[in-house]
Amino acid sequence: MTLDEAWRILQENQFKRTKNRDTILQFFSNKDRYLTALEVKNFMADDNPGISFDTIYRNLTTFSELGILEETDLNGERNFRMQCDPGVHHHHFICTACGKTRSIPHCPMEMITVNLPDYEVEGHKFEIYGKCPLCVEK
Amino acid sequence: MTLDEAWRILQENQFKRTKNRDTILQFFSNKDRYLTALEVKNFMADDNPGISFDTIYRNLTTFSELGILEETDLNGERNFRMQCDPGVHHHHFICTACGKTRSIPHCPMEMITVNLPDYEVEGHKFEIYGKCPLCVEK
DNA sequence: CCTTGAAACAGGAATCATTCCGATTCACTC
DNA sequence: GAGTGAATCGGAATGATTCCTGTTTCAAGG
Numbered sequence: 001m002t003l004d005e006a007w008r009i010l011q012e013n014q015f016k017r018t019k020n021r022d023t024i025l026q027f028f029s030n031k032d033r034y035l036t037a038l039e040v041k042n043f044m045a046d047d048n049p050g051i052s053f054d055t056i057y058r059n060l061t062t063f064s065e066l067g068i069l070e071e072t073d074l075n076g077e078r079n080f081r082m083q084c085d086p087g088v089h090h091h092h093f094i095c096t097a098c099g100k101t102r103s104i105p106h107c108p109m110e111m112i113t114v115n116l117p118d119y120e121v122e123g124h125k126f127e128i129y130g131k132c133p134l135c136v137e138k
Numbered sequence: 139m140t141l142d143e144a145w146r147i148l149q150e151n152q153f154k155r156t157k158n159r160d161t162i163l164q165f166f167s168n169k170d171r172y173l174t175a176l177e178v179k180n181f182m183a184d185d186n187p188g189i190s191f192d193t194i195y196r197n198l199t200t201f202s203e204l205g206i207l208e209e210t211d212l213n214g215e216r217n218f219r220m221q222c223d224p225g226v227h228h229h230h231f232i233c234t235a236c237g238k239t240r241s242i243p244h245c246p247m248e249m250i251t252v253n254l255p256d257y258e259v260e261g262h263k264f265e266i267y268g269k270c271p272l273c274v275e276k
Numbered sequence: 277c278c279t280t281g282a283a284a285c286a287g288g289a290a291t292c293a294t295t296c297c298g299a300t301t302c303a304c305t306c
Numbered sequence: 307g308a309g310t311g312a313a314t315c316g317g318a319a320t321g322a323t324t325c326c327t328g329t330t331t332c333a334a335g336g
Contacts (some may be wrong), residue, residue, distance in 0.1 A: 054324070059284095112246075119240075121267075125267075174293090175293080189315080
């Protein structure tokens with residue numbers, strides 16, 4: 001997702017345009033990886049060294065709820081990345097060495113839900129972990 | 139997995155037979171659900187009110203490493219359950235209302251790894267969340 | 277521009293799960 | 307039944323995340 005798309009969504013939902021939100025979104029743009037609140041904070045060091053975690057988490061949560069960011073739990077920590085393809089359901093391979101991700105278009109749900117009659121499916125999580133080609137070389 | 143199987147594995151690996159381990163394993167036996175360290179502690183209240191979280195986590199981690207328990211992260215918390223079918227790869231449906239799980243024999247990996255040439259796959263996570271038939275009724 | 281109310285923010289305290297650490301106790305071996 | 311390393315206890319420490327309260331900033335209207 002581009003920054004313009006993100007801001008369009010934010011403004012459609014009556015969120016104000018602030019410097020912090022701008023910087024946070026810029027940090028995520030063009031990165032194909034999951035990032036933590038701490039990494040956001042470190043990136044903000046130049047721009048706004050005093051930013052509070054409250055502000056970071058509040059905005060990350062907002063972005064995630066609006067579908068601007070994708071969120072996942074990695075080792076018990078919240079991780080976020082720019083929504084790579086809004087509206088198109090997908091999953092990720094995540095490199096455990098460098099953190100890079102690779103989109104996986106397949107979704108295992110279709111062939112499986114048939115076997116869960118009377119169950120009310122609300123969501124699912126499918127992630128593959130390992131080393132990306134670049135990290136395998138090393 | 140039965141308690142006897144669990145103890146066989148523990149003794150094969152030179153772990154001592156202690157009261158705490160016994161009580162913890164009993165708590166997990168015959169439960170088809172994921173449980174937290176806190177739930178273990180509450181269960182121990184009768185038997186050993188003063189048990190420390192250190193002891194609980196140390197043992198849960200040991201059990202998990204030995205394949206006696208299965209472990210997963212749910213909302214950033216470590217959750218454990220008795221290994222339901224040792225050696226047989228499977229996944230779970232997890233009820234978000236009552237916590238009960240249901241084994242899913244299918245694994246999506248076979249049909250997908252083909253699309254990850256040069257990637258070194260180390261693991262994966264696949265879980266389905268929703269309401270079980272009993273909780274749907276309510 | 278200037279005002280103004282609501283949204284956003286800073287800073288620090290509080291919370292919650294988990295881990296670490298030093299001192300003590302226990303399970304197994306001889 | 308004594309010795310030894312494993313296991314445990316209790317409490318302090320850590321790290322991520324959230325809460326709280328007073329202050330600042332945004333953007334819409336006059």
